[in-house]
Amino acid sequence: MKTFLLKEKDLGFFPDWEDIFGRKAPIYLEIGMGNGEFSIWLAQNNPHINVIGIDVSKEIIRKAERKVNKANLENLRIVRIEGAKALCKLFNPQSLMAVFMNFPDPWTKKSHKERRIINDAFCYLLGDRLEIEGYFIMATDSLDYANYTVEIFEKVGVFKSLWEKSIINDFPGYYKTKYARKWISMGLPIYYIGYKKMKTIEIPSWVKDFYPLLKLEKEEIIMPYIIVEIKEDPKIEEVLKILPKGIYERNNKIVNYLSFYSKENEILIDTVVVEGSLRQRFFISLYLNDHKLKISIHEATDPDPTYGVHESIAIIFSYLYKRFNELKILQNTCKKEIVEELLKQ
Known part of the structure; x- marks a missing residue:
């Protein structure tokens, strides 16, 4: 039917x-x-x-x-x-x-x-x-x-x-x-x-x-992700230790990293983003493979790519950037202004 x-x-x-x-x-x-x-x-x-x-x-x-x-x-x-x-x-x-x-x-x-x-x-x-x-x-x-x-x-x-x-x-x-x-x-x-x-x-x-x-403008409707090259090739346990935890509030947006799940080469972060009347819950994936780390929205979840969702990815990247030397961005669809502002802090 x-x-x-x-x-x-x-x-x-x-x-x-x-x-x-x-x-x-x-x-x-x-x-x-x-x-x-x-x-x-x-x-x-x-x-x-x-x-x-x-x-x-x-x-x-x-x-x-x-x-x-x-x-x-x-x-x-x-x-x-x-x-x-x-x-x-x-x-x-x-x-x-x-x-x-x-x-x-x-x-x-x-x-x-x-x-x-x-x-x-x-x-x-x-x-x-x-x-x-x-x-x-x-x-x-x-x-x-x-x-x-x-x-x-x-x-x-x-x-x-x-x-x-x-x-x-x-x-x-x-x-x-x-x-x-x-x-x-x-x-x-x-x-x-x-x-x-x-x-x-x-x-x-x-x-x-x-x-x-x-x-959101039509040309801005793209899911955020960042792929970086890490020369140090850290273990997933080391990455897990330095990730942001808890609630981050800025520019009238709330990002809450609720819980973390890890396996051999991936970390999943249960995340809530609140902006105005919109509340979204989704998983962020950190996938580590051959000196490369991809920070993205896990395929099992599908939030709308608001500024807050972009910020949830950018916050994680900023923590990694401040910890690992010579971190090189290979690909980035996260809003540039959000990433740059966080790196200045």
């Missing part, structure tokens, strides 16, 4: 959706697709559009995939990916006609509200990715979340409410998901928020700090 599930790794950055769908058509995105019924309804009732449904949950995507495959709609694809991350790396500016969110987690506890997907930075990001007159619609059972969302959208200044009222309870033409049907059957209200993009927007630098993937 044909599968309509696309893998984030295969899509890379800014995929050609026209090529993927085999045609050019307006793109409608559902963030948090649940069991897939809304995206299926959207695609079935609008054959002139291309629909993309996304969800971060592996289990949810697994269940949705079965429904989507059974529906067999050529204008529908699904991807397992977090919503803001998808906007950053899968869609160019002004490439989306509509974005939908049905019952996102409202994170009602005061201490949890920073976990909400909608925030000031998200609205700037959404405003950049939507076409002019493209729109956003959200359904929620939380009046607090609805009011909060309206407040955020009104602050940005490029959106206009789709309706006279900022929040409505009756939306006859809108598909009612399984969750919505259950809520309505209990006599409880649903709150709909809708906004249209009226003008272009420039993404501020603080938003790019919050979403570090926005800092």
Whole structure:
């Protein structure tokens, strides 16, 4: 059976959706697709559009995939990916006609509200990715979340409410998901928020700090590695002793080398990098062979090559550089400015 599930790794950055769908058509995105019924309804009732449904949950995507495959709609694809991350790396500016969110987690506890997907930075990001007159619609059972969302959208200044009222309870033409049907059957209200993009927007630098993937230019999207020549030909145990351990924080980025694993000619470092809202965990490999040492991301992991990921490689190189005499760089895809800055310290 044909599968309509696309893998984030295969899509890379800014995929050609026209090529993927085999045609050019307006793109409608559902963030948090649940069991897939809304995206299926959207695609079935609008054959002139291309629909993309996304969800971060592996289990949810697994269940949705079965429904989507059974529906067999050529204008529908699904991807397992977090919503803001998808906007950053899968869609160019002004490439989306509509974005939908049905019952996102409202994170009602005061201490949890920073976990909400909608925030000031998200609205700037959404405003950049939507076409002019493209729109956003959200359904929620939380009046607090609805009011909060309206407040955020009104602050940005490029959106206009789709309706006279900022929040409505009756939306006859809108598909009612399984969750919505259950809520309505209990006599409880649903709150709909809708906004249209009226003008272009420039993404501020603080938003790019919050979403570090926005800092990557197409020509910069390359995984970092450094290959060096070491005349001393050290043992792997000697290299292991001098490697950085623990947490390194600089330029609003946190690199944490959690644990180390070694064998005859290789060291694996379990690494976490935190930049803004993005947290990535991966393995760094140090492979020693015939006076050459390669510092790279292990092939079993696939982080996005942000500045922090480059820095995690450069920090290790800087420790080796300060320890071994006549260390010679043979190949380097790590950002030059990061390496040079660390070597000066």
